[in-house]
Amino acid sequence: MRFTVGAERRRRPRRNLKRRLTILAFMSPWIVGFLGFILYPMLATLYFSFTKYDLLSNPIPYGIQNYVYMFTKDPDFWIAVRNTVWIIVWGVPLQIGLSILTAWMLTKPKRGMKVYRTIFFMPSLAPPVAVALAFLFIFNPETGPINVLLSHLGWHDPPLWFYGRQWSKPAMLILGLWGIGSTMIIFLAGLLDVPRQLYEAADIEGASGWQKFRYVTWPSITPVVFFSLVTGVIYGFQFFTQAYVSSITVAGVTTTQAATSVGSPNRSLLFYSVYLWQQGWGNFRMGYASALAWMLFMVTMVCTILLVKTSKRWVHYAGGGFR
């Protein structure tokens, strides 16, 4: 008996080790990817953010000068911040609102729901570069069909859209809202998941349509709203491709000259990520771009934490949520 116990004791660590190695082996693709492509670049940029690094010579220690420059000397930093806040403040609520509305409409048809669902989802599959170019064509103030239509409707001085600083961000917003398919599909799942009996109970109580939405539908979909809010805010902070494409197209330059023209017209589309790219690749300031990236990371992190903290007050998990 004693002998057996001793043997088990001896065997167990080996079995544990084997088990751990197996788990690690299965996890290794992710671990390698995470270490090589996420953790290492992040640590490297953290280091670079405290250096003067022009991409071509050795980074020179620069203390907190990059961060000082950002807040005290940089004329475009706050422009980029304002533009980014604008797109988040308008874009995220509108995206959520429209997604709910579209998803709600999609729950109504008795027949052909699959077809409508596919149609409404399809725009989100289009590549962002192609969509941006198509929108620039459609919204061209001189030759685009939208302004031709607006002129026929009696608007003699229709907006310049992507070509004017007053209308470029709203135009960008419309472009962004066109591809709400992926958010909409999550809301659709959320709406279809609301227990029928709750509506039936509400009907018996004589609840109005609004009351049913407010007290039955809304609480049930708050986890989805919360998810969309967090991912939308993070995406908003990183908004890049469409702004980059439309800026250089509006400015009429090739990609080799892109750094001089991103943000056109009049820096109205100079979003934070676009600005970061311009500083790093156009102006040989990778140290400063790294500092901008870390500032972005920290602000995004703070916003996400705030959202998570406030979520306890308004997000309702039917299963009780995380404890």
Place this chain on the structure above:
Amino acid sequence: MKRLLSALAVLGLLAGACTAGGGNEAPATVNPSESHEPVTITIWGAWTGRELRQFNAIFKDFTAKYPWITVKSEGGIGDQKIIQAINSGTAPDAVLSFGLDNVGKFCQTGAWQDLTPYIQQSNFDTSQFPESVFQYTSYQGKQCALPFLTDAYGLYYNKDLFQRAGITEPPKTTSELVADAKKLTVFNPDGSIKVAGFVPWAGYYETNALTMSTPFGCPWYNADGTRSAFTDPCWVDLARWQKDLIDYYGEQNLARFVAGQGNEWSAENDFETGRVAMNIDGEWRTAFIENDVPNLNYGTVPLPVPDDRASTYGMGQIGGTIIGIPKGSPHPAEAWLLVSWMATDTKTLVYMANNVRNVPTTFASLESPDLEVTPQFQTFLDIFKNPGSHYKPATPIGDADQTAIGNVLEDWQVGKITESGLSAALQKAAAEVDNLLQEAGV
């Protein structure tokens, strides 16, 4: 886990600290008369499409001259990828770039090798190039690039539209340009612009701070290149001249017209379609016109200069393709043979000039009887040869200077900067550039 993280952090810092690095080694020389082992060298460049195919055809002559060297050319590669390759130690043997604004940085950091030792060792004759090319191929005494064709900018004008407006001569001064532009402009009944005489809008095709500042003689930097010169009164003159003509059209009206412009690199280009009567453009437009609208009745002249600078008429902005040897080039000696041959072989330069329609960069190729010269193209050869023609001074801040002044002109032309705020805006742009120069160690 904590130990692992700290180890990784240290590794990250070390790897970061080891990235890139300077150091100039003495170049290896190749004596072409000795027998050599066969070698294949690679050149990366920015050419694409038709121009790349034409470019790739030049190397058979090089291999005929140096039979042991085969050249592999890869196109569509911009400076960003070249920089990444230099950083990661995977640079090609030779490089070709359109990014003139990066020359300062390339020279300063040694990312493109200083060619001076190669030039001295092989007794390479630099007097075969016009003096102006050295300004955009070197920085602080380091000759880290050689020219391989260049661009020159002038004024294109539509002769039929001139005739219709009763104008007999193209403008030579900026005030004549404005007067002619007004005569040439045709408005639609609703007040919108049908044909614009001349569009002084920063960002309209090749009309920008660079091309406009050259005829105005606006300095970009002080004499030793250590401070921005955006506070020079010349920039105010340029901005006012630009705005006066914009106000003639009406800012919104012109903005709408500009938004409707055709693609620059297609037959939809406004000058080719007759939507604009005069336009600033490079010499390559002659090839586009020949290809797209061969019947277009047009002429070319140097850019008009302000009335008080009439004696400088004939000059313009120049600057084009550059070639060099990157740091870490596996075969620098052979790369030098290629680069020096490309920069000076008359037959090659003339072939490229005739096909890609850029200005050749040696005296011999400029005078070559094989160079196919139309009267319109001749203007650009003359602009290039003019001793006053130049590119803006090289700096190690990339194109941040163009961005800074471009932002001012663009905000000014839409009225975001007012007359009273113009000087302050120029001062702010100058301060921004000064900060960047200081940071870059100038």
